[in-house]
Amino acid sequence: MxxxxxxxxxxxxxxxxxxxxxxxxxxxxxxxxxxxxxxxxxxxxxxxxxxxxxxxxxxxxxxxxxxxxxxxxxxxxxxxxxxxxxxxxxxxxxxxxxxxxxxxxxxxxxxxxxxxxxxxxxxxxxxxxxxxxxxxxxxxxxxxxxxxxxxxxxxxxxxxxxxxxxxxxxxxxxxxxxxxxxxxxxxxxxxxxxxxxxxxWDLLQEFHTSYVPSGEIPNLSTKLRIDLFNTYRAALFPEQYPIRLSPHRDHRGSFVETIRCRGGQGQTSVSTTFPGITRGEHYHLHKVERFAVISGSGTIKLRKMFTDKVLTFEVTGEQPVAIDMPVGWVHNITNAGDDILLTQFWSHELFRPEAPDTFPEPVRPTPVKEA
CATH class of the missing domain: 3.40.50.720 (NAD(P)-binding Rossmann-like Domain)
Known part of the structure; x- marks a missing residue:
């Protein structure tokens, strides 16, 4: 139709x-x-x-x-x-x-x-x-x-x-x-x-108190909380990103907390990406998703659907940051270095194969035919 x-x-x-x-x-x-x-x-x-x-x-x-x-x-x-x-x-x-x-x-x-x-x-x-x-x-x-x-x-x-x-x-x-x-x-x-x-108003103040200074994910245990948090963080994008993470180093190495969530579901996964390879190239309708590079270096690119401008964030495990993907924005991550890129992904809900909320679309916009 x-x-x-x-x-x-x-x-x-x-x-x-x-x-x-x-x-x-x-x-x-x-x-x-x-x-x-x-x-x-x-x-x-x-x-x-x-x-x-x-x-x-x-x-x-x-x-x-x-x-x-x-x-x-x-x-x-x-x-x-x-x-x-x-x-x-x-x-x-x-x-x-x-x-x-x-x-x-x-x-x-x-x-x-x-x-x-x-x-x-x-x-x-x-x-x-x-x-x-x-x-x-x-x-x-x-x-x-x-x-x-x-x-x-x-x-x-x-x-x-x-x-x-x-x-x-x-x-x-x-x-x-x-x-x-x-x-x-x-x-x-x-x-x-x-x-x-x-x-x-009270929920927005709760979100703002923890999310802006530290990137802490609020309690996302109800539909209103999820919808309101997505509304709030969309208004922060891209000026408040990337979220700076704080590594703690000693003679053994380093430790960095990449995600803290106060309530609701949550699922974490880790990927390895070879040099020159790109992952992602999709968008979501409601999912809260965080990318955090643990090791290696890469580029994260995003584009708001039906627009042409592409935003680029340079990321590295040496200075760890997190990017939370706004809904309706196509995003990807590319290994821009010579070593394997290790990335942690977190979403606010458990993966559901029957409703993955993941829709393929390239970050680089394709030419639009004249109507």
């Missing part, structure tokens, strides 16, 4: 594109602001649409309300121009229909899309999303969680109006939208986890 993905370069758009790449064979045509003028042309070549493009915040309420409605009208026009039944999955909000400009705009967008899609014999799936959070969210825009992460990194203490909120990690939101590509339902809402605002 060829899918038109609007808002593809935004927070939720990046995550659904990542999940589609990892778990399906669907071809994705990403549409952002630069491609919006080609909407009719691109949709003419697609089988379905996932509509994420929207306006969360703006200078005025009118810009929020009419911005969401206008984007829906543009898409509705393209659907009508296609002159064939299409499946459209709309990333709506549980706030749809409330008294806010955002709620009014989202409701109107859903009405516009349903009229157009039903009129052409297609199928609209209205996915009502709760508060979503996750890696690479924009502070003061996508989620209060992103704002809290930013404040934590800056050493700020925001005023907290505590209440319980439903939270859904962005990868779970992405899966709900993917489910919309095959469901017979016309509307549904994925169930969030209920947590207090204060709980989120």
């Amino acid at each position: 060829r899918i038109l993905l609007t808002g593809a370069h935004g927070f939720l758009g990046w995550h659904i594109r990542l999940r589609l790449h990892a778990l399906t064979d669907h071809e994705v045509l990403p549409v952002g602001r630069d491609e919006w003028v080609r909407l009719d042309e691109l949709l003419a070549r697609c089988d379905a649409v996932v509509h994420i493009a929207g306006v969360n915040r703006a200078d005025t309420d009118d810009e929020v309300e009419w911005g969401n409605a206008t984007l829906a009208r543009d898409l509705a026009s393209a659907v009508a121009a296609a002159k064939r039944p299409l499946r459209v999955v709309f990333a709506n909000s549980i706030q749809s229909g409330n008294v806010t400009a955002y709620g009014r705009g989202k409701q109107r967008a859903a009405e516009i899309l349903r009229e157009s899609v039903d009129g052409s014999g297609g199928h609209l799936v209205d996915v009502l999303l709760p508060n979503i959070f996750g890696e690479h969210g924009r502070p003061h825009y996508n989620s209060f969680v992103a704002t809290f992460v930013d404040a934590t990194m800056r050493g700020q203490s925001p005023t907290i109006h505590d209440r319980r909120v439903g939270l859904l990690h962005v990868q779970d939101a992405a899966q709900a939208l993917i489910d919309g590509l095959s469901t017979n339902a016309t509307t549904f809402s994925p169930a969030p986890e209920e947590h207090s605002v204060q709980e989120v």
Whole structure:
């Protein structure tokens, strides 16, 4: 299936594109602001649409309300121009229909899309999303969680109006939208986890207290802790890396603690790599994974999916460091020396052959064909 993905370069758009790449064979045509003028042309070549493009915040309420409605009208026009039944999955909000400009705009967008899609014999799936959070969210825009992460990194203490909120990690939101590509339902809402605002802040402070100074992995015994820790450490990357490890040397040799974890599962493995050989060339959707070179010298390279920039870290057993791989970033390690490279790998969960959370992709980006 060829899918038109609007808002593809935004927070939720990046995550659904990542999940589609990892778990399906669907071809994705990403549409952002630069491609919006080609909407009719691109949709003419697609089988379905996932509509994420929207306006969360703006200078005025009118810009929020009419911005969401206008984007829906543009898409509705393209659907009508296609002159064939299409499946459209709309990333709506549980706030749809409330008294806010955002709620009014989202409701109107859903009405516009349903009229157009039903009129052409297609199928609209209205996915009502709760508060979503996750890696690479924009502070003061996508989620209060992103704002809290930013404040934590800056050493700020925001005023907290505590209440319980439903939270859904962005990868779970992405899966709900993917489910919309095959469901017979016309509307549904994925169930969030209920947590207090204060709980989120307290967990971030717990992570920050131990992880930044020493690289200590916090307690990862619950889904919220894992998702929130991945969100937090993504915001630290790459400025806070590599993590400096402290070798203790005496007449017998040296000892270095490469991983300390306060709770949850964990699995450690060791590899030897011959000179010139590269390992890795994959990414993960949720796994916390640490590389630590014990002996020899090498290079660790990473690239955020759907971007071209490659980051390189030179690593050596003489000055041991650790790199924790952000989810959604392709990574590898190459033996750059003349001796065998000895590397320790650690992940926060036991390896599951039926669901390894490892998806092949080269760090060096391959040329993208013109859509």
